[in-house]
Amino acid sequence: MNANDSLExxxxxxxxxxxxxxxxxxxLASVLDTVDKTxxxxxxxxxxxxxxxxxxxxxxxxxxVVVIAIGALGLSVLGPRSPSGVGGQPSASxxxxxxxxxxxxxxxxxxxxxxxxxxRPAYAISYPTGWKFLPASQPWKSxxxxxxxxxxxxxxxxxxxxxxxxxxxxxxxxxxxxxxxTGILGGPEGCGEGGSQPITIDGASxxxxxxxxxLSAADRGxxxxxxxxxxxxxxxxxxxxxWFQQVLETMQLRPEDAIDTPASPSASPSS
Amino acid sequence: xxxxxVDRARRGDREAFGVLAGGAVDRLxxxxxxxxxxTELAEDATQDALVRAWRDLPTLRDxxxxxxxxxxxxxxxxxxxxxxxxxxxxxxxxxxxxxxxxDRASELADRDQLERGLRRLTDAQQAILVLHFYVGLSPGxxxxxxxxxxxxxxxxxxxxxxxxxxxxxxxxxxxxxxKREGRMA
Numbered sequence: 001m002n003a004n005d006s007l008e009x010x011x012x013x014x015x016x017x018x019x020x021x022x023x024x025x026x027x028l029a030s031v032l033d034t035v036d037k038t039x040x041x042x043x044x045x046x047x048x049x050x051x052x053x054x055x056x057x058x059x060x061x062x063x064x065v066v067v068i069a070i071g072a073l074g075l076s077v078l079g080p081r082s083p084s085g086v087g088g089q090p091s092a093s094x095x096x097x098x099x100x101x102x103x104x105x106x107x108x109x110x111x112x113x114x115x116x117x118x119x120r121p122a123y124a125i126s127y128p129t130g131w132k133f134l135p136a137s138q139p140w141k142s143x144x145x146x147x148x149x150x151x152x153x154x155x156x157x158x159x160x161x162x163x164x165x166x167x168x169x170x171x172x173x174x175x176x177x178x179x180x181x182t183g184i185l186g187g188p189e190g191c192g193e194g195g196s197q198p199i200t201i202d203g204a205s206x207x208x209x210x211x212x213x214x215l216s217a218a219d220r221g222x223x224x225x226x227x228x229x230x231x232x233x234x235x236x237x238x239x240x241x242x243w244f245q246q247v248l249e250t251m252q253l254r255p256e257d258a259i260d261t262p263a264s265p266s267a268s269p270s271s
Numbered sequence: 272x273x274x275x276x277v278d279r280a281r282r283g284d285r286e287a288f289g290v291l292a293g294g295a296v297d298r299l300x301x302x303x304x305x306x307x308x309x310t311e312l313a314e315d316a317t318q319d320a321l322v323r324a325w326r327d328l329p330t331l332r333d334x335x336x337x338x339x340x341x342x343x344x345x346x347x348x349x350x351x352x353x354x355x356x357x358x359x360x361x362x363x364x365x366x367x368x369x370x371x372x373x374d375r376a377s378e379l380a381d382r383d384q385l386e387r388g389l390r391r392l393t394d395a396q397q398a399i400l401v402l403h404f405y406v407g408l409s410p411g412x413x414x415x416x417x418x419x420x421x422x423x424x425x426x427x428x429x430x431x432x433x434x435x436x437x438x439x440x441x442x443x444x445x446x447x448x449x450k451r452e453g454r455m456a
Contacts, residue, residue: 007385007436008404014385015305015405023300027314031296031321032289038322040283040329145330 039161041145109238112250118152121169122258123222126250127154137263140168144225162229163239165247169222169258177216181206184214184223199245202253211244220255224248277334280325288328291337292321298406299345305405306349306397308390319348342406342416346398353394388438396431403428 110128117124120136127133133154140150146161147153148168155164172180185196185207196209204222206215211226226244228235273294279287299320303313323344331340389397402413414424 007432010382010385011389011400011432011435012404014382014389015401017382018305018386019301019405020304020310021297021301023296023317024314027300027317028293028296028321031292031318031325032285034318034322035285035288035292035325038326041326 109243112247115250116152116154118167119257120259120263121152121167121222122220122254122256123167123169124252124254125154125165125167125247127165127247128156130157131155132157136168139260139262140170144168144223146227159229159235161227163235164227166225166227167222169220169255171258171260172216172219172221175221177205177221180216180221181214184221185209185212199248201248201251204253208241208245208248210241213244213248215253217253218255220253220258222253224251273337274334277328277331277337281328281331281334285325288325292324295341296321299341302342302345302401302406303349305401306346306394307353308397312349312352316345316348316352319352320345323348336415339412339416342402342408343418346402346417349398350394384439385435388435391438392431392434395427396434399424399427400431400435 110130112126113129114127114131115124116127116133118135121140131154133152134147136148136150136152138149142150144151144166146155146164146166148166151166151168153164153166155161175183196207199206199208199213199215201213201215202217204215204217206213206222208214211228213224215222224247226239226247228239273291276287276291280291296317300313300317303316303320304310307313307316320341321344324341327344331337389400392400398417399413402408402416403410408416410424410428411421413428414421417424419427
């Protein structure tokens with residue numbers, strides 16, 4: 001037996017001796033109690049690449065390609081409307097126009113009369129009156145979800161994670177903008193390049209696929225996700241792709257102002 | 272069986288999650304205790320990891336990777352909790368190994384020395400040692416659990432053992448009565 005074997009066996013012995021056999025019962029009880037009150041996360045945009053262990057070179061190459069952002073834009077005061085309001089119900093597209101001429105139909109989404117200016121992903125966007133927002137506090141590196149610290153969330157204060165917009169951005173890291181966009185739309189939540197449509201937002205080109213948009217501006221990639229919960233199927237009648245594009249058209253990109261370093265613990269304003 | 276439970280829990284079934292948590296809590300607690308070397312912190316880390324597991328389960332795409340995923344969560348919780356406590360770094364963060372001295376340290380290491388040496392390692396070093404020597408994961412499996420490249424796991428394991436060896440050597444040089452714990456609350 002050599003010195004290494006001796007040391008390694010010693011480590012294993014110490015661990016075996018020190019490891020407790022059981023956790024105190026209250027630990028599990030406390031966990032289950034907390035779980036009862038804790039909702040699970042709704043994934044908006046899973047990390048486009050399953051980050052399997054890889055060497056540094058591969059990691060660097062892939063990191064340049066991936067990214068995602070999500071934000072959230074929400075809805076407001078839509079009480080649980082019945083999707084069966086067929087007779088006399090205005091069409092979804094008609095009710096989605098946030099122009100001043102929109103009728104005060106309670107089923108219509110609020111007008112996009114508020115503006116959120118993001119300092120981290122760096123953009124400005126109009127969102128429905130009454131919605132709330134939670135800005136990102138960290139660079140976007142992994143999966144985005146409702147109120148993820150890595151993306152902005154703009155959401156309805158009542159519906160919360162049942163209806164929201166998620167917005168995030170990241171440096172392209174040398175990756176071509178088109179490739180980055182394709183990578184985002186080719187992820188699990190996307191529909192690939194074939195099923196997407198080209199869009200231009202604030203002069204930046206990208207693609208949109210249902211409630212997921214990705215675009216590149218300067219050396220930065222942006223992603224915007226409109227999430228409507230399957231638990232509330234009626235939402236899709238109002239917050240559809242036409243509404244989503246309407247929101248996107250208000251976006252002003254400011255890639256030169258983006259922040260890619262973690263926030264200090266003290267800064268995190270929320271509406 | 273576990274895969275089915277994971278699938279159910281991922282869809283929001285709290286009862287299924289309770290079964291999974293009940294089956295994992297002792298193992299996670301032991302891992303946390305060995306990494307953090309503190310009972311109360313280990314309890315906190317175990318709770319934190321299991322609550323994270325519940326909250327983030329919908330993001331786990333492969334139910335068969337549940338165990339590795341749990342290991343990652345407990346290590347992350349230990350890292351977060353360990354970071355909160357102030358840590359006093361002893362003068363054992365030696366980069367250059369001294370072969371003769373290190374080998375001698377290995378040969379002479381006893382349990383007390385090992386325990387003192389382990390206290391001086393970083394949480395990341397503790398984690399790789401615990402996963403390898405206590406849980407029994409291979410470097411590849413530990414890499415999967417920690418979500419790091421296999422090469423990184425191997426080198427981290429190597430340097431952790433080296434750091435332990437150096438810590439033991441430093442411990443031997445420290446006069447009796449002046450040995451320090453290496454940490455403060």
